[in-house]
Amino acid sequence: MVTRARSVTCAAAARAPIHGRGNRARLATFSSRRRRPAARNASSSSRLAETRRADDEQAGASAKESSAGDYDWKRQWYPVGTLSSFEKRASLREPIEVTLLGESLVVWAEPGKTQTVWSCSKNLCPHRLAPMSEGRVRDDGRIECSYHGWQFEKESGVCTRIPQASPEEEAKFCSSSRCTLSMHPIQVKYGLVWVWPDNSKAGLAESMDKPPVWLEPLEAIDDDDIETLSNEYYQRDLEYDFDTLVENIVDSSHVPHAHSGIQGHRDRPFPYGLDVVRFDRDAGVRATVAPKDRSEPVPEAMRESYVEFLPPVAIRYRFSSTFFNSWSGAKTKPNKRSANLVVLATPTAPGKCRIFFRTTVMHAESLPFMLKLISRLRPVFLEHQTRMDVFDSDAWLLAKQETQGLEYGTKRNWRELFVTPTRADDLVLGFRRWVDEWGAG
Ligand code: FES
Ligand SMILES: [Fe+2]
Structure with missing residues (x-):
């Protein structure tokens, strides 16, 4: 198994998430929204609760080792696909849509590279919100929106082309952070492609120091x-x-x-x-x-x-x-x-x-x-x-x-x-x- 060197995208140009709901994500944010039938009756519940408390004491309750603060689900690495399947799709110049913690993201790679550089952004074009996963990957590794042809740099997400703008306007508009894709850190480890959900400034900084779970x-x-x-x-x-x-x-x-x-x-x-x-x-x-x-x-x-x-x-x-x-x-x-x-x-x-x-x-x-x-x-x-x-x-x-x-x-x-x-x-x-x-x- 070949594991590629870690490649975290440069986040300097990334702007605030368009649909971010804050840095903390709770389990509830990705739990089922199905309607739940009513629970069992109260007397049965309290009897079982007593049994439960006794079980808890035996089930390793004393093994607790740390307790400081809630677990931060958003500042973690998550595998989104196998490297082999992503490489196959990248070789066809396909932008790959992935969903993580309820958010749609797009992953792509420069075609034909032996040491692939992967990029990941929110699956939204800053122009008028078309999904970037419907776009195309160019020879130079830039991703192009299929709606009006705006182009964005790999890794940084900086806009490099607005076909509808004059050359002078294009340079001005492309330098605006509002025209930049909202990028996420991405890396390869254990033959999997991993993505980091929190692309706030503090989240990006933390992603540089924290590796995926060690296995x-x-x-x-x-x-x-x-x-x-x-x-x-x-x-x-x-x-x-x-x-x-x-x-x-x-x-x-x-x-x-x-x-x-x-x-x-x-x-x-x-x-x-x-x-x-x-x-x-x-x-x-x-x-x-x-x-x-x-x-x-x-x-x-x-x-x-x-x-x-x-x-x-x-x-x-x-x-x-x-x-x-x-x-x-x-x-x-x-x-x-x-x-x-x-x-x-x-x-x-x-x-x-x-x-x-x-x-x-x-x-x-x-x-x-x-x-x-x-x-x-x-x-x-x-x-x-x-x-x-x-x-x-x-x-x-x-x-x-x-x-x-x-x-x-x-x-x-x-x-x-x-x-x-x-x-x-x-x-x-x-x-x-x-x-x-x-x-x-
Ligand atoms: S929505 Fe992407 S270029 Fe217009
Ligand atoms: Fe099973």
């Missing part, structure tokens, strides 16, 4: 000293909220049931619970694999295997060889190998999200040669077909779950509505508590 398995792919076995990204747009997706992905216990026959089987339920060991605004929530019974201590070897939410977008599973040995009863000697699943979930619009899914075996040297060969030769479409089946098989459950009385925007009333007595749900509860604490305003 060990994806770093390892680029590390020549670590043998990895990885697949291509699976990317898909889903018709439910970002937080519903995160809640679903961190929940390992649903897999053998909701995806029975595709991934696992309902006759072999997930044999473990989860124990929350990290609860932090910026570092997220982590739970290690644990015995089902809450009263049993977690063996040290189990702590090498965990599931975590890494804000703003990532979910990672890490399972060590010890975990697989204990699950399958194999007697093989434990080694450094670990199986990793990374899911990146980008909140695109209310009730919608875009996911990027990738599995990576780290320290794969101990895997049998034939297994590695078959895995590397497996066509991408076969892998993607399996992923399609997996996400298809619980999409309806999640879409329905969102309509069952959960409070619009924050889903704060999950405490009254969910009944979650087992340890299997502890990371789901940890994530919900993280949202309540820092993510929902």
